[in-house]
Amino acid sequence: MHPFGLSRADDPAKAVAAHAQDPQLAFIAGGTDLIGLMKDRAALPDRLLDINGLPDMARIEVLPDGGLRIGALARMSDVAADAAVRGRFPVIAESLLFAASGQLRNMASMGGNIMQRTRCAYFRDEDDLPCNKRRPGSGCSALHGLNRNHAIFGWSDACVATHPSDVAVALAALDATVVVRGPAGERAIPFTDFHRLPGDTPERDTAVGRGDLIISIEVPACAEGRASHYLKIRDRQSYEFALVSAAAAVASDGRRIRSARLALGGVAHKPWRPRAAESALRGVSLEDRAALESAIATSFTDARPLEHNAFKIELAQRVAVRALQTAGARA
Ligand SMILES: Cc1cc2nc3c(=O)[nH]c(=O)nc-3n(C[C@H](O)[C@H](O)[C@H](O)COP(=O)(O)OP(=O)(O)OC[C@H]3O[C@@H](n4cnc5c(N)ncnc54)[C@H](O)[C@@H]3O)c2cc1C
Numbered sequence: 001m002h003p004f005g006l007s008r009a010d011d012p013a014k015a016v017a018a019h020a021q022d023p024q025l026a027f028i029a030g031g032t033d034l035i036g037l038m039k040d041r042a043a044l045p046d047r048l049l050d051i052n053g054l055p056d057m058a059r060i061e062v063l064p065d066g067g068l069r070i071g072a073l074a075r076m077s078d079v080a081a082d083a084a085v086r087g088r089f090p091v092i093a094e095s096l097l098f099a100a101s102g103q104l105r106n107m108a109s110m111g112g113n114i115m116q117r118t119r120c121a122y123f124r125d126e127d128d129l130p131c132n133k134r135r136p137g138s139g140c141s142a143l144h145g146l147n148r149n150h151a152i153f154g155w156s157d158a159c160v161a162t163h164p165s166d167v168a169v170a171l172a173a174l175d176a177t178v179v180v181r182g183p184a185g186e187r188a189i190p191f192t193d194f195h196r197l198p199g200d201t202p203e204r205d206t207a208v209g210r211g212d213l214i215i216s217i218e219v220p221a222c223a224e225g226r227a228s229h230y231l232k233i234r235d236r237q238s239y240e241f242a243l244v245s246a247a248a249a250v251a252s253d254g255r256r257i258r259s260a261r262l263a264l265g266g267v268a269h270k271p272w273r274p275r276a277a278e279s280a281l282r283g284v285s286l287e288d289r290a291a292l293e294s295a296i297a298t299s300f301t302d303a304r305p306l307e308h309n310a311f312k313i314e315l316a317q318r319v320a321v322r323a324l325q326t327a328g329a330r331a
């Protein structure tokens with residue numbers, strides 16, 4: 001294990017300044033991802049700044065418009081159990097309950113969850129195999145290697161990894177924003193811009209940079225929020241990352257879709273929003289499986305499977321249809 005120093009932050013402004021000035025310093029919240037990365041030597045910070053003592057960052061609040069503000073230090077289990085979250089946005093609660101294990105969810109923070117890094121086995125491998133995300137310029141072992149769990153959308157020759165967070169998929173579907181405090185002050189990042197596609201710089205996962213502290217995640221009120229569902233398919237039924245997942249939220253007139261929100265997990269370097277399908281779903285009956293399938297298919301014309309993951313194209317479409325129908329049944 002890489003040796004490190006540990007200190008505790010009690011003031012957000014000082015935490016931001018310390019992080020901005022010291023490239024060897026990392027924030028630590030629950031530590032459930034960062035410590036694993038340090039053991040795998042995929043992250044080697046010399047200093048950790050424990051942010052758990054920062055004030056007012058663990059609260060879950062209902063906003064005046066009916067939306068939610070979730071503090072970055074709120075624990076996954078607290079958010080999943082919160083009555084306002086469960087009632088207003090079941091898709092958020094479900095995505096959290098299907099993630100990790102009870103013990104992990106008690107430790108893991110929301111900010112840390114959306115910042116977690118890919119589970120690509122080459123990236124996490126202590127043997128330091130070629131991996132552009134771990135060692136820029138070294139190559140991508142997964143591109144022509146074991147890529148069953150990897151991306152079918154938006155990948156580049158430099159990296160074909162997927163993003164592993166479940167709740168990020170729900171937050172992308174709901175058009176949440178991430179409130180970040182940086183050296184130049186506070187800014188709000190739309191969730192769909194928070195995670196990046198790999199391009200030529202897969203070492204950068206998010207829009208967050210040095211000196212940036214995530215303060216909260218805001219979820220706007222929306223007509224589709226209550227009739228929402230998260231469906232996660234994995235190789236075993238518990239304690240496993242998604243092979244493919246879908247977050248769906250629906251507003252309907254009778255059984256006909258008025259508007260649908262959809263995001264897919266396990267298919268790209270970021271939660272994937274199939275916008276063409278969302279448009280094509282308007283006016284479709286939730287009972288008409290064939291029409292739902294053809295609306296969803298409009299977003300799969302540009303899917304690019306790798307050698308071992310072509311099955312994800314059909315699986316993701318089926319998961320999206322089932323998630324929509326379950327969400328719609330709650331309307
Ligand atoms: C065995 C196992 C199974 C898992 N299964 C799942 C799963 O099925 N689904 C899923 O979604 N997740 C899963 N996870 C991941 C887990 O949810 C994350 O490890 C956890 O959410 C990270 O939160 P944390 O508070 O522990 O973050 P930490 O480990 O403390 O930090 C993670 C990263 O976030 C940064 N960070 C933390 N807080 C902030 C902040 N406020 N501002 C800026 N940067 C910050 C840290 O610097 C670090 O880079 C699993 C993890 C393990 C170990």
Ligand code: SF4
Nearest residue numbers: 120131140159160161
């Ligand atoms: S897919 Fe990305 S994370 Fe995995 S080996 Fe390739 S560069 Fe590394």
